[in-house]
Amino acid sequence: MTVNYGFNATLTAKLGMGDQVVELLRSGLNEGNPAASEHCAVYLICRSASDPDVIHVTEGWTSEEEHHRLFATEAAKAIVAQFDELLAKDSDYTDYVPVVGKPSF
Known part of the structure; x- marks a missing residue:
């Protein structure tokens, strides 16, 4: 699988x-949710070593279009809506196009 959008x-x-945020993110892997899709090649959740x-x-996706399509589903919208009550206002999001990489699986 080729990752064309991240x-x-x-x-x-x-x-x-x-x-609670980690558990909500983990639910994205449940059947029918975006990260469970065959179009999501990478879904990695990490915590800061100094601040839990x-x-x-x-995330790594086969295409930007697939990412957006899957996040437009009702399942994804339900997950995303729950973040408002859990997150502080200083979260940061960055999209990218992978250039090179190597899976370890």
């Missing part, structure tokens, strides 16, 4: 809500 996010949870309320997410 997405990085640094999410800052409200104080003490990092665990800072979560980093990396």
Whole structure:
């Protein structure tokens, strides 16, 4: 599978809500949710070593169009809507186009 579109996010949870943010992100892997799609080749959730309320997410998709199509589904909208109550206002999102890489699987 070729990754043609990617997405990085640094999410800052409200104080003490990092665990809830991680669990919500993990639900994206459930059947019928975007990260469970065959078009999502990379879905990596990480936490800051120094602040458990800072979560980093990396996604790799077959195309930008597939990413947007899947995030327009009701399942994805339901997940995204829940972030408002969990996140501080200083979260950062960056999209990118991969140039080179190597999967380890």
